[in-house]
Amino acid sequence: MSTHxxxxxxxxxxxxxxxxxxxxxxIVVVLVIAVPLFWILITSFKERxxxxxxxxxYWPSPATTDNYRDTVTSIPFPAYFRNSLIxxxxxxxxxxxxxVLSAYALSLLRFPGRNLVFLVVIAALMVxxxxxxxxxxxxxxxxxxxxxxxxxxxxxxxxxxxxxxxRNQFLSLPGEIIEAARLDGAGPMKLLWRVVMPxxxxxxxxxxLITVVNEWNEYLWPFLMSDNEKTAPLQVGLxxxxxxxxxxxxxxxxxxxxxxxxxxxxxxxFLQRQMIKGLTAGAVKS
Amino acid sequence: MNDLTRRGFxxxxxxxxxxxxxxxxxxxxxxxxxxxxxxxGPIQFWSNHPGTSKDTETKIIxxxxxxxxxxxxxxxxxxxxxxxxxxxxxxxxxxxxxxxVIVASDVTWFNFALNKQxxxxxxxxxxxxxxxxxxxTALYNDYTFxxxxxxxxFARSTPLFYxxxxxxxxxxxxxxxxxxxxxxxxxxxxxxxxxxADKVPLQMADGSNYLxxxxxxxxxxxxGQMSKEWTxxxxxxxxxxxxxxxxxxxxxxxxxFSKSPDAExxxxxxxxxxxxxxxxxxxxxxxKFDFGTAFLPGDGACPTGGAGVAIPAGLSDERxxxxxxxxxxxxxxxxxxxxxQATGYMPVRKSALDNEAEKAFLExxxxxxxxxxxxxxxxxxxxxxxxxxxxxxxIGKALDQIVQGQDVATVFAALDKETQAAIDSQIKPKL
Numbered sequence: 001m002s003t004h005x006x007x008x009x010x011x012x013x014x015x016x017x018x019x020x021x022x023x024x025x026x027i028v029v030v031l032v033i034a035v036p037l038f039w040i041l042i043t044s045f046k047e048r049x050x051x052x053x054x055x056x057x058y059w060p061s062p063a064t065t066d067n068y069r070d071t072v073t074s075i076p077f078p079a080y081f082r083n084s085l086i087x088x089x090x091x092x093x094x095x096x097x098x099x100v101l102s103a104y105a106l107s108l109l110r111f112p113g114r115n116l117v118f119l120v121v122i123a124a125l126m127v128x129x130x131x132x133x134x135x136x137x138x139x140x141x142x143x144x145x146x147x148x149x150x151x152x153x154x155x156x157x158x159x160x161x162x163x164x165x166x167r168n169q170f171l172s173l174p175g176e177i178i179e180a181a182r183l184d185g186a187g188p189m190k191l192l193w194r195v196v197m198p199x200x201x202x203x204x205x206x207x208x209l210i211t212v213v214n215e216w217n218e219y220l221w222p223f224l225m226s227d228n229e230k231t232a233p234l235q236v237g238l239x240x241x242x243x244x245x246x247x248x249x250x251x252x253x254x255x256x257x258x259x260x261x262x263x264x265x266x267x268x269x270f271l272q273r274q275m276i277k278g279l280t281a282g283a284v285k286s
Numbered sequence: 287m288n289d290l291t292r293r294g295f296x297x298x299x300x301x302x303x304x305x306x307x308x309x310x311x312x313x314x315x316x317x318x319x320x321x322x323x324x325x326x327g328p329i330q331f332w333s334n335h336p337g338t339s340k341d342t343e344t345k346i347i348x349x350x351x352x353x354x355x356x357x358x359x360x361x362x363x364x365x366x367x368x369x370x371x372x373x374x375x376x377x378x379x380x381x382x383x384x385x386x387v388i389v390a391s392d393v394t395w396f397n398f399a400l401n402k403q404x405x406x407x408x409x410x411x412x413x414x415x416x417x418x419x420x421x422x423t424a425l426y427n428d429y430t431f432x433x434x435x436x437x438x439x440f441a442r443s444t445p446l447f448y449x450x451x452x453x454x455x456x457x458x459x460x461x462x463x464x465x466x467x468x469x470x471x472x473x474x475x476x477x478x479x480x481x482x483a484d485k486v487p488l489q490m491a492d493g494s495n496y497l498x499x500x501x502x503x504x505x506x507x508x509x510g511q512m513s514k515e516w517t518x519x520x521x522x523x524x525x526x527x528x529x530x531x532x533x534x535x536x537x538x539x540x541x542x543f544s545k546s547p548d549a550e551x552x553x554x555x556x557x558x559x560x561x562x563x564x565x566x567x568x569x570x571x572x573x574k575f576d577f578g579t580a581f582l583p584g585d586g587a588c589p590t591g592g593a594g595v596a597i598p599a600g601l602s603d604e605r606x607x608x609x610x611x612x613x614x615x616x617x618x619x620x621x622x623x624x625x626x627q628a629t630g631y632m633p634v635r636k637s638a639l640d641n642e643a644e645k646a647f648l649e650x651x652x653x654x655x656x657x658x659x660x661x662x663x664x665x666x667x668x669x670x671x672x673x674x675x676x677x678x679x680x681i682g683k684a685l686d687q688i689v690q691g692q693d694v695a696t697v698f699a700a701l702d703k704e705t706q707a708a709i710d711s712q713i714k715p716k717l
Contacts, residue, residue: 052553052572138381146383223370224377227330227362239366240340248546248568 044068044254051250067251071241071259074252079229080237083149084216085263087233090153091215096208099162104192106163107170108178118167125160130220137224145225152225156218162207169203170196205275209268216264234260327605329357329612330385332364334371336441336593337564337629346624350615359612368394368593375598379403384598386609387616390437391593395429396673398596399436400716405599406434410610420635421617424590424664431673432717437594438617439634441564441625444588444664445500446657447580448551448569449558454578456480457557463580467507467531470583474540477557488535489556492543493682498671499591500560501685504528506665507584512681513670516713518705520670520684520698529685529694536689543689548572562591563657567630570653579653586663592631623647630654632661670705675712680704 014022043051044067045060071077105111106118136155145151173196181195197204219235226232238256242248333343340361347359364371368391375388375398390398398404411418418426418435425439447463454461457473457480464470470488477487491497498512505511510525512518519525535541544550551559552572561569566579582588595613597606615621622633623644638644639658648655671677684701688694 048571049574052549053574054553054555134377134380137377141378141381141383223365224374227360232363236363240335240338240363242338242366249571 040254040257043250044258046251048249048251067255068259070252071256075237075240075256076229077234077237077256077259080232080234081259083226083229083231084233084235084260086149087152087218087222088212088215090149091156091218092208092212094153094157095159095162095211095215096204098157099159099166099207100192100197100204102159102163103166103170104196107167108191108196109188118163121160121163124158125164133220133224136221140225147225147227147231149231152222152231156215156221162211165203165207166200169200173199202275205271209271212267213264329359329387329605329608330362331359331387331612332362332371332374332385333389334365334367335363336389337567337631339441339625339629342625342628346616346621349621350612353615354611357608357612364389372398379598379600384600386601386605387595387597387613389440389593390596392428392591392667392672393678395437395594395596396431397675399429399431400713403599404436405597405601405606406436407438407597407610408434410597410606411614414607414610414614416610416614420619420637422632422634422636422661422664424661424666425632425634428590428666428672429594429596437596438613440593440595440613440617441629441631442590442592442594442634443562443564443631444590444657444660445503445560445582446563446566446660447558447582448561449578449580450551450554450556451576451578453477453481453485453557461578463558463578464583465585467504467583471531471535471540474535474538478538478540481557485555485557486539486542486550487557488541489547489550489559490541490543491547491560492545493684493686494679495545496678496682497543497685498678498681499589499667501528501532501681502589502668502671503560503582503584503587504532506587506589507582512668513674513705516669516709516717518670518702518709520681520705521695521702526695526698529688529698532685533688533691533694537691541689543686551577563632563654564592564630566653566657577653579656581656581660581663586665588660588664589667590664591667630657632658669709673713674705674708676708677705680708 042058042060045063045065046057047060047062047064047066050057050060102121106114106121132155140146140151140155143151145154177195177199178191181191186194217235218233222231222233223236226236229237234256238253238260241253241256331343331347335343343361347361350359351357362385364374364385368389371389372391372394375385378384390404395404418438421439422442425442426435428439429435429437449463451461454477457476459473459476464473474487481487490500502512505525505528508524508528508531510519510522510528512520512525520529532541536543542550542556547556547559548561548565548569550556551561552569554573554575560582569577595616597609597613601609617634619635619638619641622635623638623641625631626633626638627644627647633639633644639648648658669677671681674680681701684697687697
């Protein structure tokens, strides 16, 4: 115990050299992440002739919002945006529900063949999406589901990753609490909602966030399934701004990128607060 | 793939078996003509809208529907580039619901034709009473295989020589492109001295961005070529000489390679660049200075490129008949003039040059005029690059090795061996 104390005190009074090194590392990391983002942002406000210049322009002058107008008007941007929202919402909801319920069953309910089922689910995690594309395509095309939202969502809704993550979270919960709840007469669903979930918020939020970001950026499958802006998400729509033989007009492409990133950024900021809340809620353990 | 272990192979084979099994479960046995009932359904046109041309394509389609009442065409986003259209088409081949017309590039069409997935057009065109002798010969013949044509030229481009006029006059050079690569080599030191060390005389694409396309011009102009019919000829002394020439330029720092040379050229960091005619519009808008366009060095040594439109083989005769009518319209004189003026691609019809609108356009756009005049000097590409699976990437990799200083003869000999092996194993059995 005493050694622990010393270590934590030593942490608090770090040598100036260590602090400097820490801050330097922090700055490097921030630069590595922020500079490309900064470049995307300023390019989206530049006039076309100012994008390829030497010396480079570090601040758009004159600044223009034409790129944003171009992006929104030259492709059916609102339609793509709506599709992205629908697809992401449906997929995230399906994946989170399936993930939590299956993980709960595989960790806290007892039934024969439980481990086998878990193994099969994990095996599914190992099969990359691209391999199943052709057979999924054949199935969906013959159901007549091309160009429909169910055609895009259902084949992607299987969720081995969530099951794996949430199962491990549930297994890490103290068995005494679960047992106590059972003794107090909590049924399986009550146990899940009242006992298990409140202790698992941080993991669930992290899982949700990863899922939402992944689905928002999904490209290959929605691209194969949709022929036009009736069902195609933003990621597919943005490619219409690019010219396949070079000579790209990068302004609108960057503006489109900024607009695509924004919703995720906002969601992230919001969920981050939830994550901290969850952390403190789980800390009332013993 | 060479160092695949036995276990890895078994795993892959298992996965493939599972995939095949699933595909079979999905019942891909249903007839591929399931969509679009008879002649009544709309013609599905899968396009990547080359040169951001969606609006132009829509315009041509409207004109087609007006001229042919009863026909409808639906324009479908096939992907962001030719490879994605090919990918989507591949999925459709496995899963049914074929499109009626697809955009197929100079490197993607052949594999489909080889596997009998594209319909030969000659009989279809003849049955519809449509003539093909007005197509620019080199462009039309690019799609020949076993004496039959598998696509009509649509969004066709060639490389073009772009030069920065201010830098040209600073170096005391005449206002034109070099007539031969030897002349460029004489000019290069003058250019290098005039523009300073932080700029480069010539900018080219690197090996993963179609250097192999541009290099054909260098090889041809020096009497070499990458292949003759189905024999790889990169180790031919003349081709090796061309490779050595490129290596010399690189050693002297007279050429630099990058992902998109139009960026360096537009930024004024390169005195000249080889780029597709398809980027002319982009460079015109991006560059802040006056620049000129010229023929590629070497007479008659300009490769063609870009994409055509093709019809899947698995369609009903009725649908094929409708589709051929549409692609002929899509590439007729009026359509090709409209399309190429909007995008910077090349008119695919000889008589387009007699069209009044085209004449007026070229009068106003002398740079585009150079590109169009160069069409008469084009030559169909070497099989080793466009028809052999993975050909472009394979040659590009070899060229990357050369410019990094590896021995040209050795690299090209190895390249020939690989190319020939691919031809013998993947193409010859199907010829």
